[in-house]
Amino acid sequence: MQMYIGANAGSSTVPGGLDYRRLFDCDDLIGSTSTYERNGEIHGEGEAADFVYKVISGAVRSLKILSDGRRQVNSFHLPGDIFGLEAGDEHWCAAEAIGPTKILVVRRAAIERAAQRHPDVAAKLYAHAVSELHRAQEHSVLLIRSAQERVVSFLGEMVRRTGGSPSIDLPMPRQDIADYLGLTIETVSRTMTQLTANAAIQIKTARRIVLCDRRVLDELED
Amino acid sequence: MQMYIGANAGSSTVPGGLDYRRLFDCDDLIGSTSTYERNGEIHGEGEAADFVYKVISGAVRSLKILSDGRRQVNSFHLPGDIFGLEAGDEHWCAAEAIGPTKILVVRRAAIERAAQRHPDVAAKLYAHAVSELHRAQEHSVLLIRSAQERVVSFLGEMVRRTGGSPSIDLPMPRQDIADYLGLTIETVSRTMTQLTANAAIQIKTARRIVLCDRRVLDELED
DNA sequence: CGTGCAGTTGAGCAAATTCAACGCTTGTGG
DNA sequence: CCACAAGCGTTGAATTTGCTCAACTGCACG
Numbered sequence A, B: 001m002q003m004y005i006g007a008n009a010g011s012s013t014v015p016g017g018l019d020y021r022r023l024f025d026c027d028d029l030i031g032s033t034s035t036y037e038r039n040g041e042i043h044g045e046g047e048a049a050d051f052v053y054k055v056i057s058g059a060v061r062s063l064k065i066l067s068d069g070r071r072q073v074n075s076f077h078l079p080g081d082i083f084g085l086e087a088g089d090e091h092w093c094a095a096e097a098i099g100p101t102k103i104l105v106v107r108r109a110a111i112e113r114a115a116q117r118h119p120d121v122a123a124k125l126y127a128h129a130v131s132e133l134h135r136a137q138e139h140s141v142l143l144i145r146s147a148q149e150r151v152v153s154f155l156g157e158m159v160r161r162t163g164g165s166p167s168i169d170l171p172m173p174r175q176d177i178a179d180y181l182g183l184t185i186e187t188v189s190r191t192m193t194q195l196t197a198n199a200a201i202q203i204k205t206a207r208r209i210v211l212c213d214r215r216v217l218d219e220l221e222d
Numbered sequence C: 001c002g003t004g005c006a007g008t009t010g011a012g013c014a015a016a017t018t019c020a021a022c023g024c025t026t027g028t029g030g
Numbered sequence D: 001c002c003a004c005a006a007g008c009g010t011t012g013a014a015t016t017t018g019c020t021c022a023a024c025t026g027c028a029c030g
Helices: A108-117 A117-145 A149-160 A174-181 A183-199 A214-221 B106-117 B120-142 B147-161 B176-182 B185-197 B214-221
Strands: A032-036 A041-043 A051-057 A059-065 A071-077 A094-097 A103-109 A166-168 A200-204 A208-211 B032-036 B042-045 B053-057 B060-065 B071-077 B094-097 B102-107 B167-169 B199-202 B208-211
Touching: A041 A051, A041 A214, A051 A108, A059 A174, A059 B185, A071 A117, A071 A174, A071 B120, A094 B106, A103 A108, A108 A117, A108 B120, A117 B120, A149 A166, A149 A174, A149 A208, A149 B120, A174 A183, A183 A200, A214 B167, B042 B053, B042 B147, B053 B106, B060 B176, B060 B208, B071 B120, B071 B176, B102 B106, B106 B120, B120 B147, B147 B167, B147 B185, B147 B214, B176 B185, B185 B199
Parallel strands: none
Antiparallel strands: A032 A103, A041 A094, A051 A103, A059 A071, A059 A094, A166 A208, A200 A208, B032 B102, B042 B094, B053 B102, B060 B071, B060 B094, B167 B208, B199 B208
């Protein structure tokens, strides 16, 4: 496993999302930070869910590998996001660092103990779970739409989550985007070039995208 | 600690799922039952989320209507299931009775008050939310697969949730199944006839399905 | 005995995938 | 410094999958 050499946390927030600072600011919840390199496994699917994680910097993908090798990326975790909270004893899916990433690691038992004693911690835990639930449901809605709608929704989501600037720096490669959207890399690529043809977006580099025509995008998104 | 005396109100369980009986067995949480007829709206999307619901008998669908008219059924609720718990003030999606349905209705504020006072109620609330989260994630996994896999998974899910008997009585019409699986009714229908051709299932009537060849189904499901 | 609804079936079509090739960037070793 | 391999992204052609549109069946209900 991994060694948690303890320096302490940075408390960041999810822009545009709920403010979870306090959930991890409790005295007895301070954990340790740990760094991962590109594609490093943070926890595996089916592994004991003894820790909960918070992204300090970098980015994380949560994914399941299906028996036939297909990958399903369930969510991306950006700085400030908490992940790894589970119902059962085991992690339902794996989590990997996309690029070099710093993670705050906290003992799950400590959180649960705190929740038993402090109703407001319990309420925050609950709020976090329900907010994750909504995210997952939005993801389901995404998956029944057309390729173009999925890509546009994804870009919109990234803009919202990175602070609202229309110029975004995608932390993940095309393969992760494709597996998140339930498409192939080819379709993602084609759709993006098609969006540049519409003058809806600009592709500065593969990772750096600028959303130009908000009207076109809004109309495509829904 | 006068919490859990069983002034009971139709306490059923979700076969194969968590046991939520006790969550609704608290004195101050007893609500009232209410009946709905076919396609009756239990709550609308965007409506104030002042109540939480539990299916006594019948079946419920949770759905969103997209701007272009497409329907997305997020989940089906069978007897014993709780639904309508939300993070915010509003219901994120609508809920409708599929056929004639009896529902236990409880004030949300009462539950939240109880959760504030009783850590174990809070823990149950939390467990429920996380379990819903897992269901939603499984749904996402479903939606990236082929039509045949989706239909087989759906049938498998229904078998599991109705007690494990390979002979199931679907409470919902094809349109609901299609909108749950992200397919069209035609594709659902075709896939099912194809499965009968494989001798994998038998279609007694449109609603009554018997799963015959477990090996074929397992192999298709994943 | 029609009418309406739910489900099935068929033919043609559009969308996304598959398979394959190619370009660009990056890192490595001579 | 250049050559070359590896990884990532893009593009093209052929194929497959599921959708659209339309007809038709069976059944329940007036």
